[in-house]
Amino acid sequence: MFNILAYPPTEEQVKIMGWVGLYGENWLIVLRVVATLLLAFSLFLLAKTIAARTSRIVALVTVCLLIISPTLWVVALAYPLTALMLFCLSLVLNLNYRFFYIGVIVLPILNVLLIGNHPTVLSKIGFEEIQEKVNNHFYAEDSLREKIETPLWFRRLSGNKIFFDYKEIVTETLPFFDLESLFFGEINPTEQKSIVMFYWTEIFLLVLGLYYLTKQKNKEINHFLLISGLIVWLGFVFSSGPTNLRLIGAMWPISLILATGLVNISKYIAIPLSLLIVYGILINASNLSRRSEYWFDNRPLVYQFWFENIDKLDLSKYKTIRVSGRVGNGKGYCFYYLGEKCKKYNFIFESFEVPKDEIEKNTLLAGFVGEFAGSREDNRFPNNWVDKVQETGIKILAKSSVRDSVAFRFGEDIGLAEIE
């Protein structure tokens, strides 16, 4: 069975190791410990902030609800920069109100600079691409043989660059209001897997929490919710990547709402509901450990397979070693798994496609089935692809497969091959 702690480093972890120039399994453990500490500190700060505005019990329950969230475990395991962001968020929220506004500006900037997220929303702001969209829109309407005629000024009122830009930006920010990603990770209908943020059993607490918050009329807490909501919304807008990581900041204010619900309801409801949540934790823990390949990002597994197999070979006999760059930063992983060998031998970290590219002899190739056999639009490859590829003079040295098509059009099988 796949051991969660043995999960290979993510690209983010490899990138940090690259910054400090220290690679290896021990440093991976250090990174995980640091991320855990950062999360612990951020939860401590959050508890302090909430306790100052409501009660200690609400603060404690808020933190407990966050601790039981699998997303936070995964952050500790794999995303140290996200842990740092969460620490900054807690720090900003813990400061005086007037510093809240610093968070509104600083955190999104940090998100862009530190995590290197290139927010898709920024790419929407330019007018050039939008102009093309407006033109296409008009062209599509005009291409109909029979159509309803409306005055041009009326069409132009909404069919212009400014409105289309607004539309693009707004629709880019809407996934922030996504109850499915927040509460239904286990049963997500969008076929987009993401680690569970809150168990679905907790959604009842959301309604109850809102009920009690409206009854209590605690201005301090309402203000806290509003400001933290605004900060995390901006953080979301200026980010990209998996939805659960983009939404992670929203867990802070939402946990407070849930905690308010749990603390205030009658014990006759609170106890069974808590038991249900505990059951959810057990189910999800089993789910994560038994189906970790489904839940986790499979890209690190791809690099693990390639480099662990490359390490077993005598690399001196190859003129070039080409590692596919189709799923991320191959160079960082190379240093992590092979250390100095990466400098010693001629590694190229670029995607390739054997049938199309001219690849010289004496090359070791690490790639996806589509890179050996040619890409396919439907992402489907025959079961005997190894035989077919070998017929073309490529020798497959090792093969494996990953689920969920991390490189669409290039298949789910990965391999190591040599051209003699």
Place this chain on the structure above:
Amino acid sequence: MNKKIIWPILVVLVILAGFFVRVVGLDKSPPSLGFDEAALGYNAYSLMETGKDECGNKLPLTLRSFNDYKPALYAYLIIPFYKIFGVSDQAVRLPSAVAGTVSLIFSFLLLKIFIKNKYLLLGIFILIAFQPWRLHFSRNALETNLSASFFLIATWLLILAKTRFRVLLSVLFLGLSAYSYHSARLAGPALLLLWALDPLSWIKKKKISLKFSRLLYLTLLVVICLPILIANNSQLVLTRFRQENVFNKFYPYAPKELLDINGSMAYFLIGRLVGNVSAYISPINLNNRIFHWVRGSPQYIPGMSMLGWIEGIMVLFGVVYLIKRFENSKPTRIIIYWLVAGIAPAASTWTWFHPFRSLNIFPALEILSGLGIVVSINYIDSKIKTRLLKYGWKFVFSMVLGVSLVFNVNNELRYSPYLNYGEYQPGGFKEGMPYFAGLIKDYHHVIIDSPHAQNYIFFLFYGQIKPELVQSYAYLRPKPGIEGNLNFNFNKYEFRKVDWPVDSKLTNTLFWTRPDITDEEILRVDGAKIEMKVSNILYETAKIITTK
């Protein structure tokens, strides 16, 4: 002019504008009838001419149609429009357009209960009048839109239920709603039950108080709906539910790796049911996300979901409004009951978010959105001290929403036909079938080949084939319970794929074929003639060929 007069005039103008946008060019956008619309249209024609549906059932309550047993009320309502305008796409869609406009009037009356500021009331009403779902569903012949309109009127009457007469009227409209669409058969009684029990009022009273006399209304509704339930095809109506329900579709609910854990099946099943319910207040579903089962059907609104982008988010604030007020306000509680009752039938099916099945709740969601906007405006206003800023931000906000409404109208009238024409079976039946029907009498054999689903119904509708003839062959139709392709051959008509090298040998035959049979292939055959190349709104889609 007197201020008292201006307001009603403005409201009437909005309603008239709403009506205009719903009826203008009904034959051009959507570009042609979908197969369900054509089925309603042909059954209405059949009922008008013979008093029987296409299968020969006399004055039915449900139409067998594609063995999906559509509620028949919509088809009956088409008949007056046929009498006035003749058999046409517009006439088929007009009942929905009218229902959509009437629903608008009652939405205004409902809003009036909650929003006291006249400016805000008018603003929110304008916003509601041009929501994407309202335009789209009112411009399609959809029983669910009719049902939602009746449901809205019934709820409005319940909110104002101070007299027994109003409640009785409400029960009557719930009955009409149930006769219009399947989901109201569960939602109507559920709403009445919740209204009768008023369980949310128990929270404030801290005791359970039951008014049993109110349950009599529920009994009355059940009695009104009884003819549907005891009709001999009620079991077949249930067949549809058996196919679509959440319990069958996802069995065994939990991933196979977890099935050995006690209770895991129940955990995942209940989770899915809870998710199915919450999906209807998840803003992203309301304003942006389009699920694949929505995209592949006439409920698809290109580029957006049911509500506008901002309006969808505002539903969340509306929910907070409800939570804040429900203890002290009965109208607020009824809105909650409306939502619960309307979501229940949809939530019991396998689809996570399905507008068709939950359309009854969308007027309520709009009201929530409107209330959310009011709450937000009041909150922001209370924080702004400068007068200029106060008016300035509201002006900008109104402009943004206003232009969004213009976008909704343009999107529905002009852009939608381009993007979702595929959902309306673009086989060119509308364009070519009248000509084709004119040729039929001269040929012994008619073969229709089209890849579009249930193409026989387009032939019947656009060809205006005599209902008596179709009814007389009802015994040949695929038996009840069978789904999928329900084409059936009758008289001299055959619905099948044309194999031109073989079929070209048939003499005195009229063909409706795919356009991929080339002109050369056709003209090579002695006596074969291309009568017409049929194009839909975008491309050539069929050929009409005759052989001597």
